[in-house]
Amino acid sequence: MLTIPSTIPLLGWSWNDLLFLILAGGLLGSALMVVLGRDIIRCGLWMIVCFLFLAGLYVLVGNPLVAGAQVLVYIGAISVLILFAVMLTQSKAGPARLVFHHQAWAAALAAIGLAVVLVIVDGATSWPLAQPDRSATATTDVASKLFGDFVLPFEVVSVLLLAAVIGGVFLAKKDDAPRSDSDI
């Protein structure tokens, strides 16, 4: 009978720590692949991997419902939408060689500076923590909050989604008057 030890042999970490390290490393690695990749289709596929790692992290912080919504909404809907848009706008003669602006070094400096500032602020702040409550958030709890305290944001979000649908259709539909100068 094989029993799993409560901590990792030789290292003394808990299994959750190992899981966190794997998920965090995979998350940052796939996010870097999204940002640095040269082929935009592969960037989109790496983004799906990134969202999967994030769903794992959501489970690790005790929110399996949000993790499921992450898989459904982000991987099932948003990633597919983005991949469709990539395929619609990608031309064969598209520039695959220059994916970054010439000022990318300035962007890297700004991002690194922002990261340093955020990490310093995080280290300097003492959060009002009590005993950490890592029990999984119950779905009934989320539902009663969503339709109790948060019912107004819920309704506003439904109106927003309707507006987004109408706006998306309006923006993406073809013009009635044919353009003569730039249509090919």
Place this chain on the structure above:
Amino acid sequence: MSHNLDAYLVLSALLFCIGVFGFLARRNAISMLMCIELMLNAVNLAILAFGAFVPSLHGNAAVIALIVMAVAAGEATVGLAIVIAIYRNRRTPLVDEYAQMRD
């Protein structure tokens, strides 16, 4: 480590900064939208970590994260529609060739 709020917050900050770099540095408009999604996800991770470690937020965080997800879906829809509408006129998805929109 997985019992430490700071670890999650630092991870979220790093993910956000990766998104910031990509948003500033990429030329393709759709890549920029992907990086916006990365940033929104980083914020969601921070919200859920706070929800797990701050007892008064337990349960509220999941609702806020779900609302953020819905808003992100709407943002992706409209953003991609705008990109496709511009692409139909300009025939390129590269933002630095949209410079004449400034005039």
